[in-house]
Amino acid sequence: MKKVKLFCLAHAGGSAMYYCKWKKMLSDSIELIPLELAGRGNRITENFYNNCNEAINDILKQVSGKLDNSEFAFWGHSMGTIITYELARKLKELKEEEPVCMFFSGRCPPHIIKKEEKIHILPNNEFINKIKEYGGMPDEVLKEEQLMKLVTPILKADFKLIDDYKYVNDGFKFNCDIVALIGKDDKGGATKEFREWSKYTNGNCKIYELEGGHFYLNDREDEILNIINQKLVFQ
Template sequence: MKEIKLFCLPYAGGSADIYARWRNYLNSSIELCPIELPGRSKRAKDPYYKSMGEAVEDIASFVKNETRNSDYAIFGHSMGSIITYELICKLYQMGLKLPIHVFFSGRYPPCIEKQDKNMHLLSDDELIHEAVSMGGIPEKLLKYTKLVENAANTLRADYTILETYGHSPHIQKFDIDISVLSGTNDELATVEDMKYWELYTNKSCTFYTFEKGHFYLHNNAETIVKIINNTLLATE
C-alpha cells in the first residue's frame, strides 16, 4: 500500500505537538507530518511570521521538498485552515503536486467577512484570558509565568497574521475532495459558516460535526483520525 503523508497545521498559539496523539490511531500507511511554525518548540529561536504571505511561502517550500515522490493530504484547524487554503493556492500557482484530500476544521472560509475582536491588539492579560475562556490554554498553566509570557507572544504573532489577512470574496475552486469538521457549539465558526467550504471544490465535500466547541479536536482524537483513515484509504 502506498504511503500517504498527512501534513497538519495548528490553530493560533498552537504547536505541532497538538497532533502527537494522532500517531496512536493513524493507519500504518499514513505518515503524520505535523508542521511546526516558528517561535515554538523545535523552532523556538526562529522569528515569528510577519504575514500570511510569509507563512505560506515558507510552508510551501517545506511541502514541496517533502512530497516529491509522495501522495499527501493536509489537515488545518482554525488558523491552520486559512493557512491550508492559501497554501493550496500557492502550490497551484507554482504548478506543484496538489494534495489528494484536504481537511478544513474549525474556521470558516475567507469569503465570509466577520467583525471579530482584534485579538492581536489586546493586552497580554486580555489575550491569555480569551485563550483560556475558549479552551485553548488550560487554566492550570497560568501559574507558570514564563510559559504564559511565551504563550502571549505566540498568540499575538499568530493573530496578527490571521487578522491582517482579513477576508477575500474571491473563491478559488480546486479539483480536490475536501472534508469539513466543526464543533456544534463553536461560536467562532458555526456549522452554518463551515458549509461555505463546499464552494471551494469542484469535487466532493463531506461534513462532520462534534458535540463540542472550538477545540473539539482535543477530546475527539480517535474519532477524527478514524475519519482521516477511512477517507485517505478510500483514495487508494
C-alpha cells in the same frame, strides 16, 4: 495499500508537537508530517512572521521539500485552516500540485470570516480575556500562569496573522475533496457556514459535527482519526 503524506498545521499558539500523538492511531499507510511555524517548538529561536504571506512561503518550502510524487493531504485547525487553504492554493498555482483531500477544522471558509477588533494589539491581560471569550485556547493551558507567560507572545504573533489576513475572492476552486469538521458548541461558526466550504472545490465536500467546542479535537481524537483513516486509506 497506497501511501499518503498528511501535513498538519496547528491552531494559534500551537506547535507541531500537538499532532505527534496521532501517529500511533493513524493507519501505517499514512505518513504524519506536522509542520512547525517559526517562533515555537523546535523553531523557538526564530523570529515570528510579519504577515500571513511570510508564513505561507515558509511552510511552502517545508512541504515542497517533502513531496515525492506520492499522494498527500492537508489538515489544519483554526488558524491552521487559513494557512492550509492559502498554502494549498499557492502550491497548485505555482507547482500545479494538489492534495487528494484537505481537512479544515474549527474555522469557517475565508469569505465569511468575521472581522472584529484587532486583539493582538491589546494589553496582555485584555488579550487573554478575549482569548477566553472566543474559546481560542484549551482550558488546561489558560489555567497555567507560567505557561501562559510563554505562550502569550506566540499567541499574539499568530493573532496578528489572523487579524491582518485578507482573503481574495476570485472564484478559485480546488478539484480535490474537502472534509470540514466543527465542534457543535464552537462559538466561531455554525454548521450552515461550514457548508460553504463546498464552494471551494469541484470535488466532494463532507461536513462533520462532533461533540465539543472549539477544541473538540482534544476529546474526539478517535473519531477524527477514524475519519482521516477512512478518507485517505479505505475510500
